[in-house]
Amino acid sequence: MASSPLIRTARLAARPVARAVRRHILPRVMPTMRHPFPEAVRNVRVVGLLSSSSGLGESARLCIDSLTRAGCGVTTADVAALFDSDDGVAYPRRDSGPPADVAIYHLNPTMLLPSILRAGLPQHLRTYSIGYWAWELETLPPEWVGALRFVDAVMVPSRFCQEAVQAYTSKPVVVVPHPVERPAPVADSVARGADARFRVVSIFNLGSSFLRKNPVAAIMAFRAAFGESEEAELVLKISDGARYPAERDRIHAAIAGARNIRLIDAVWDRAALQGLLASADAYLSLHRSEGFGLTLAEAALAGIPVVATNWSGSTDICPPELCYPVDHALVPFNDPHPAYAGLRRARWAEPDVAHAAEQLRRIRAAPAEARARARALRTWLAEYLARHDYRGALGEIAARMPAGVPEALGRDAARP
Incomplete structure (x- = not known):
């Protein structure tokens, strides 16, 4: 569960030392092993931020659900507390079971080595290990490149990620999108009650980089589209505000007392989040990457018209003809978030706020057309996700690395 303010303060003070150990000591002392791909995959161990409300936590829980439905035995190791991310979110906890044929480390590479130690180094050394990495830029930071030595293969959620990671290694890098489930339908009368305002929704976790999620641009676009009109409403659903008070204050400053913009900072369960999505007339994401x-995938599967920056991994799930893409310019990357330490020569998108406002007005002016487009996106995305699952990704890795043949060391080094 969430820790006390005193404990959080102590952990913040200790972070520079922890980062130095993680970056400079653990890579030197941790052993590496190369494993042949198992002849059959019956049991999988999932290591991740399983009790966290973050996107990393949700994606790891989706992985567990998908593997279970595919008939795999699944054991779990929750390392959320190690990173002060235990929000008490429920997950199917299975601490013990048959030895795993494969372990999937469903967390960022910066978390990998501490998580291996917490989850069990002996198990790691005897198990074929796969990192599931979701990266947002075209180049990797040095710590991510170094982490490639400690996994046998990598799974990624999009082709954008695949191209970024594959440039640094000859190990298998395969695409398996997050297996987002289509939510149960919610009647409009239940989702909206008597509220007839045009509602725009945006959901994100402040720990995922404030600048990348770009909520200020979303606020600007909404205000450019509708001003102070009481017939429209923007709902910003965030979490982790207590851990990132400065970023939360920047959102409040951008809202500037606007009565038609509502900020919700809380950890909600899936049913509550799906209820919020069901109440939306449009979902807005002006991410930089x-x-x-x-x-976005959750909104699309809920049948909500999607307005999104037309760049990076999200284009796999938001083809422009089925959503409301937002124009952008590619600009030099600049983000002091610790996740990007050491990154060079990167770029990301700067979405066109005026174009986003125009897309929001289009949806409001032609709701029937917008809903028809959203239904088409929902059908297309459900079929896309069904074609790209974890079982298929494991089969693709097996095809690239025949059973019983140890993998070559590969090309795990930064590009010149």
Whole structure:
């Protein structure tokens, strides 16, 4: 569960030391092993932020559900507390079971080595290990490149991620999008009640980089589209505000007391989040870059018209003809978030706020057309996700690395 303010303060003070150990000591002392791909995959161990409300936590839980439905035995190791991310979110906890044929480390590479130690180094050394990495830029930071030595293969949620990671290694890098489920339908009368306002929704976690999620641009676009009109409403659903008070204050400053913009900072369960999505007339994401776009996929599967920056991993799940893409310019990347430490020569998108406002007005002016487009996107995306699942990704890795043949060391080094 969430820790006390005193404990959080102590952990913040210790972070520079922890990062130094993680970056400079653990890579030197941790052993590496190369494993042949198992002849059959019956049991899988999933290591991740399983009790966290973050996108990383949700994607790991989706992985567990997908593997279970595919008939795999699944054991789990939750390392959320190690990163002060335990929000008490429920997950199918299975601490013990048959030895795993494959382990999937469903977390960022910066978390990999501490998580291996917490989850069990002996198990890691005898198990074929796969990293599931969602990255948002075209180049990798040094710590991500170094982490390639400690996994046998990598799964990624989009072709954008695949191209980024594959440039640094000859190990298998395969695409398996987050297996987002289509939510149960919610009647309009239940989702909206008596509220007839045009509602725009955006959902994100502040720990996922404030600048990348770009909520200020979303606020600007909404205000450019509808001003102070009481017939429209923007709902910003965030979490982790207590851990990122400065970023939350920047959102409040951008809202500037606008009565038609509502900020919700809380951890909600899936049913509550799906209820909020069901109440939306449009979902807005003016991200500068996405590895996948988990909330975009959830909105699309809920049949909500999607307005999104037309760049990066989100284009796999938001083809422009089925959503409301937002124009952008590619600009030099600049983000002080610790996740991007050491990154060079990167770029990301700067979405066109005026074009986003125009797309929001289009949806409001032609709701029947917008809903028809959203239904087409929902059908297309459900079929796309069904074609690209974890079982298929494991089969693709097996095809690239025949059983019983140890993998070559590969090309795990930064590009010149």
